Amino acid sequence: MSPQQSQDHTDDGLGGEQPFMSHLAELRDRLLRMVIAIAVVFLVLFPFANEIYTFVAGPIRAQLPEGSQMIATQVASPFLTPFKLALVVAVFVAMPYLLYQFWAFVAPGLYTHEKRLAVPLVSSSIVLFYLGMAFAYFVVFPLVFRFFTAVTPEGVAQMPDIAFYLEFVLKLFFAFGIAFEIPIATILLVAVGATTPKALAQKRPYVIVGVFVAGMLLTPPDVVSQTLLAIPMWLLFEAGIFFSRWFEKRQPTAAPDPDPAPAGGAGGGNPGSGGSSPAGSSRGGGGQPGSGPPGGGAVVGREIDGGDMDEPGRYRPMTAEEMDAELDAIEAEEAADAEAAQTPDEPDADDAAVSKSPEQARIEELIRSANERRAEGDTASARSLLYLVLEEGDADQRRVARNILADLDRD
Incomplete structure (x- = not known):
């Protein structure tokens, strides 16, 4: 290891090289902390599991015809469905702490300039994931459920099952949360030198087609939800190109000689x-x-x-x-x-x-x-x-x- 590399690895006081077993012990401790954090948050949220499910089901309940309601087709669904939702929400709430534990484990192996780049990218990725979920709940869900209600055939009573509904909304939450990470992925590709903003801009036509294909695969089979996912993905791709210009990797050049020439x-x-x-x-x-x-x-x-x-x-x-x-x-x-x-x-x-x-x-x-x-x-x-x-x-x-x-x- 070079002197500069050793210095970078010990600048923040997180320690230098450690034996393999020490790494395993540290990984075990941090995984235990993650599990404990999720368990603590879950125990706090579980008494309010039904209220949380009622909040998540708000968009579809607002679009149901008068007199319709949600149903449970399985015996254990009234208990297991809110339980599952509370556990998923506990993971979402504890996500910043979970990522901090992951960061504390890998940080000693990074250079100083890599740490300076990783901290803002990890923080912004958390924020963007939450923004994607909020966009799905407040914008996409009302439009999608209004569309489904409008196309319901005459004589068919719309009474969605609570377990299927939870599976449906979790799928959309993850789809929009991951889709909102496109700027981070773009910046990382440019920062490591895998591509350039100019090269990404030249591939814009293929990206537009790709985001609509992704919207078709990740959302229900309707044009509304596909478009509502594809357009934000394209705009986020453009935002990633714009911000990645500040992270573009330059070709290294020799430092100028401060000493006078012979x-x-x-x-x-x-x-x-x-x-x-x-x-x-x-x-x-x-x-x-x-x-x-x-x-x-x-x-x-x-x-x-x-x-x-x-x-x-x-x-x-x-x-x-x-x-x-x-x-x-x-x-x-x-x-x-x-x-x-x-x-x-x-x-x-x-x-x-x-x-x-x-x-x-x-x-x-x-x-x-x-x-x-x-x-x-x-x-x-x-x-x-x-x-x-x-x-x-x-x-x-x-x-x-x-x-x-x-x-x-x-x-």
């Missing part, structure tokens, strides 16, 4: 300078493979087909030989700069510039090790070594480390 990197004609680079060359000096843009900066990768350096996928990682050549080019660049600045009073300046201190040799070995780890697929270890180079290396070595990290982000 004297030979400004194109003054020294070996390795940007000014001596031929057109189409992949490095700024000497024609060495794998270097970067004009100005002496190093990019750890080789240009393919003359592509633009900012275009993703146009560079491949260096081999060990190319990395050695890159580091040798940096040393030659430093030696040339020292030679250009040498005065008669400093006869040993060239020897001092060419020789490497033990610290420089150690940092270069770290860069080579990071590139080898990356080639082996061990990106976490490679990042750890590169972070050390950023802390202890000189300007050129830090530039190499930053470009390797940028390459890892693109991978």
Whole structure:
């Protein structure tokens, strides 16, 4: 695990890595808390189960013909149906606490930026689910039951069964609650880089057809309820496209170098300078493979087909030989700069510039090790070594480390 990853996992005090059995014990404790929370809410609501059912049955009772009433066709229905409804309502009421327990279990395994994204999305998903249920109760149910009452054949007494009615309304509650989660799903797809708002907008015709098909499958077989579900789903899809623009995942780019470029990197004609680079060359000096843009900066990768350096996928990682050549080019660049600045009073300046201190040799070995780890697929270890180079290396070595990290982000 990289230092940054370890820091992110312990920022909020929820703890770092734990043994597998500790995770199982924590999961058991949180599941028990969820069950206890549902049981407590259910015990509070059960004495009012009949009143709750009367409230839920209000939309259909208001549309029944005069003299009609709901019936129970099974012996245990008058008890079991309100009991079932009270249990479902207890789950709905306890949902924020249940999601909090789930969040507390998974939060230690998330990065800090993932936590910042998850908290508002989870909160808004709860609110949208409740809004979907409210929309179904106050808007959809009156229109649907009025339609059913109007098309009842003459001579048929409409007396709905309480158990079938509860099954019907719960199905619609879940359908509209889930349908109202479309903006959250859209934002998540864009945030993880699976798609873009522009790509989603181009698929709008297919989405419109899809929401009407979903409305047909999730609602009773009538045009009214199908339309009342399909239109909000389409509008919520449009809202998701609009808000997802703030969560769109950008392509990572290398951080700008805060250190000034070496004297030979400004194109003054020294070996390795940007000014001596031929057109189409992949490095700024000497024609060495794998270097970067004009100005002496190093990019750890080789240009393919003359592509633009900012275009993703146009560079491949260096081999060990190319990395050695890159580091040798940096040393030659430093030696040339020292030679250009040498005065008669400093006869040993060239020897001092060419020789490497033990610290420089150690940092270069770290860069080579990071590139080898990356080639082996061990990106976490490679990042750890590169972070050390950023802390202890000189300007050129830090530039190499930053470009390797940028390459890892693109991978």
